[in-house]
Amino acid sequence: MREPVRVLVVDDDPLVRAALAMVLGGAVDLELVGEATDGDEVPAAVAASAPDVVLMDIRMPRTDGLTATELLQATPDAPEVIVLTTFDADDQVLRALRAGASGFLLKDTPPVAILEAVRRVAAGEPMLSPTVTRQLIAHVSAVRxxxxxxxxxxxxxxxxxxxxxxxxxxxxxxxxxxxxxxxxxxxxxxxxxxxxxxxxxxxxxxxxxxxxxxxxxxxxxxx
The missing domain is CATH 1.10.10.10 (Winged helix-like DNA-binding domain superfamily/Winged helix DNA-binding domain)
Incomplete structure (x- = not known):
């Protein structure tokens, strides 16, 4: 894992982007290298900033985080992706994980936990606890x-x-x-x-x- 870990933030809400920028700015081993406001901007943003980790909003108006994650995973040397959601039982989150995302975070996750998640994913470590994974799968299975x-x-x-x-x-x-x-x-x-x-x-x-x-x-x- 190289340091500082380079992070790209993708979210259509400027307040969320600003909050994440503030959180990342407080860590000497992490660096915010770019921002995007929708999933369709991700390929260009990744090409320009070469991030190690992308914090990806799951719901965006033009291209959602699932589609953007799938497109990223189809490219060589794709960065790790952590999807962001306001719901902990969102079937799109499970689809994003199946598409290659390394984990997910709720948007109200405490700053310390966000920083730790980015570090762990950048190091290639699993981010989801078995309990969270089981709950997510059980929720989606119940409605299918x-x-x-x-x-x-x-x-x-x-x-x-x-x-x-x-x-x-x-x-x-x-x-x-x-x-x-x-x-x-x-x-x-x-x-x-x-x-x-x-x-x-x-x-x-x-x-x-x-x-x-x-x-x-x-x-x-x-x-």
Whole structure:
């Protein structure tokens, strides 16, 4: 992780942008390198500022944060994305996580927690707790027909069947929200070995980050 961590803020509300700029300005290891007012401005803003992390509003008038996240993840060396929302059970948040976002924050999150989230995501660490992930998935599943959910479970289990026994253990531990150090202690592996397993999981499961590994294990109903 390079320092300072470069952050781009994307939100159509000038007050939110100003508040986030003030929060980021108080951290010596973080740098606000740009702002955008809508999702359609994101590609140009990212190209101009080369951020490590994008704080992305989920609801914007022209191009929403979901679409902007999907477009970003399709580009080489895409920055990490944290979606911002006023709702903690927003189905668009779950869609953004599936599209490759590294986590989400409520807009009323305390400043210290926002700074810590940016640091963790920039370092490649998971940001969602297992409890938050389960609540989000449960909310969305409750308002969807059973058929698609069952299909999603079958697809998730088929993908996880590609893993070795050890890789599967690591994937399930990631799904429970454990850090690399915690996984190593539980499975009697070095942290370096855990990192190697996680890297292989990203390739074999064709996912962008640890959050998507966790979502896949939840889709499979294994954690």
């Amino acid at each position: 027909p059973a058929g698609p959910a069952e299909d999603r479970q079958t697809r998730a289990r088929t993908r996880l069947d590609l893993l070795s026994d050890r890789e599967r253990e690591v994937a399930l531990a990631v799904g429970r929200g454990l850090s690399n150090a915690q996984i190593g202690a539980e499975l009697y592996l070095s942290v370096a070995t855990v990192k190697a397993h996680v890297s292989r999981l990203l390739v074999k499961l064709d996912v962008a980050n640890r959050v998507q590994i966790a979502l896949l294990t939840h889709d499979a109903d294994l954690v």
